[in-house]
Amino acid sequence: MVIRQAYLDKIKPFIGTDLIKIITGIRRSGKSTLLTQIMDLLKSMEISEDQFVYYDLEKEEYSNILNDVNLYQEIVAKSKAINKKIYIFLDEIQKVENWEKLVNSLRVNLDSDIYITGSNSQLLSSELSTFLAGRYVQFEIFPFSFKEFSLQYQEVRPLDNLNQAQLFLKYVLFGGMPFLGKLKYEYEPCMQYLQDTYNSVILRDVVSRHKIRDVDSLERLIRFFFKNFANTFSAASIVKYLKSNLKKVTIDTVLNYISFCKDAYILYQVKRDDLKLKSTLSVNEKYYLADHSFYECLYGNSSSVINQILENIVFIELLSRGYKVSVGKVKDKEVDFVATKQSEKIYIQVTYLLASAETVAREFNVFNEIKDNYPKYVLSLDEINLSQNGIIHQNIRDFLLQD
DSSP states (O other): OOOOHHHHHHHGGGTTSSSEEEEEOSTTSSHHHHHHHHHHHHHHTTOOGGGEEEEETTSGGGGGGOBHHHHHHHHHHHHHHHOSOEEEEEETGGGSBTHHHHHHHHHHHSSEEEEEEESOHHHHHHHHHHHSTTSEEEEEOOSOOHHHHHHHHHHHOGGGOOOHHHHHHHHHHHOSOGGGGGGTTOHHHHHHHHHHHHHHIIIIIIIIHHTOSOHHHHHHHHHHHHHSTTSEEOHHHHHHHHHHTTOOOOHHHHHHHHHHHHHTTSEEEEEEEETTTTEEEEEEEEEEESOTHHHHHHHOOGGGGHHHHHHHHHHHHHHHTTOEEEEEEETTEEEEEEEEETTEEEEEEEOSOOOSHHHHHHHHHGGGGOOSOSOEEEEESOSSOOOBTTBEEEEHHHHHHOO
């Protein structure tokens, strides 16, 4: 098992406090496993396993208590039997009717430390801001980083004896969904699992939750995003695309569908900032996938979109490191990523290879109009260092593996 130490380190300062610990992220990204690792961490702190109260709320055995009253009564009964501080773990909390009232009641009435997971950001953020304002901390969990993938791949397939470059090619192909390790990274079973994950997210977290009737338009829209990820386009251009496929939808419908997909963590929308005017542009956002492996499972031949794949990998890595990310516009050029965290800022260009003088000029010269002193990176898969004029060139693998 890969220990997700970066997330444990973020959560550890809040252990034992009355703040609700909320773990969010796309389905099957490892939230349940992280709960198990938190339990192991608690046990290492000499907290007895007898004090744990755990529910996987997607299991059929709990179908009769999926409301705030019944589940509250059951947990209170367990608390009385334990007669100590209890550590409550509620996995996929959105399955419980009036769950926000349940969590608030548990926090107020019991000597408890509460951890919950959920797969819908809008549900969690809107409900919690109403019932638990200032009483929770939220941690978004992402699929495996390249570093975590490498650890798991080498653990389940040690005889492959791959070097770092070979491991990265496997990561480009398989992505970071943790369960693929149990399938030994065999191609066909992995693609079947990813397809099932895709269907599960669409049907459960988008279609069912939002009671969407025109599922065909939704799926066409999502496949449009998946085929064109890491590109800029507007809602109007999406409407035009759907009309060309004989599907009549309004811009409002498209915007709603985008919002639903973002809430389910399957898509990330990235705003564009005009770095000269220091303003956010309201048109032509970029969209990235929760995990780049979904392209491979839906379309195959992900190597044909290697530049987009690499961009997606770097984008998700930046989010997992706690950066806020936007796309930078400088006159008629774009900076792939402007990443900020507290007082820190970095600019990043991502490309496959700096294979010609023209490519080198394109990737490096975009920074000429940015006069501040924040670090500027060009990331590629070149094996030689082409840093110049204070701009750092780095192999993407090295960037992903550094702390």
